[in-house]
Amino acid sequence: MPARAACPPPPALRRVESRCYSPTDFGSVIPGRGERDGMSVDEKTVRRIAHLARIAVTDDEVGPLQGELNAILAFVEQLGTVDVASVEPMTSVTPMAMKKREDVVTEGGRAADVVANAPETEDNYFLVPKVVE
Numbered sequence: 001m002p003a004r005a006a007c008p009p010p011p012a013l014r015r016v017e018s019r020c021y022s023p024t025d026f027g028s029v030i031p032g033r034g035e036r037d038g039m040s041v042d043e044k045t046v047r048r049i050a051h052l053a054r055i056a057v058t059d060d061e062v063g064p065l066q067g068e069l070n071a072i073l074a075f076v077e078q079l080g081t082v083d084v085a086s087v088e089p090m091t092s093v094t095p096m097a098m099k100k101r102e103d104v105v106t107e108g109g110r111a112a113d114v115v116a117n118a119p120e121t122e123d124n125y126f127l128v129p130k131v132v133e
Helices: 043-052 059-079
Strands: none
Touching (some): 043 059
C-alpha cells in the first residue's frame, strides 16, 4: 500500500493592523468599577467565538480580542440610543421609484416559440426520454 502524502498546512492568515478600543472609549462605564453596564465578552466567549470561526487564537491574543469585541458591542449599544422615530424606512440611499408593469393574467401566447428549438414536442409540451424505471 503506497504511503499517503501529508497535506500541506493552510496558509497563514494575514494580520491587519488595528487599534484596540476599550469599552471606556465609548463612555458606557459604571462609575468607580470600570465595567460596562451592558453586554460584555469574557475569555471563554472569545475562545468559543474563535472556535466557531475556525480561527486559531493564542493565549496572548485573547485579551486584545476581548477588548475589540467589547468595543464593538459598546458601539452597537450606542446605536440603540439613536432616535430614529422621525426617519422613514428606505430601500436605498438614493431616492428612486420602482419600475412597475401592470399585473395582467394572460395565456402567454408564446408556447410555440418556447418549444421551437426542442428536439421533440407534442401539443406544445417537451417530450423527454424516460430516465427512471
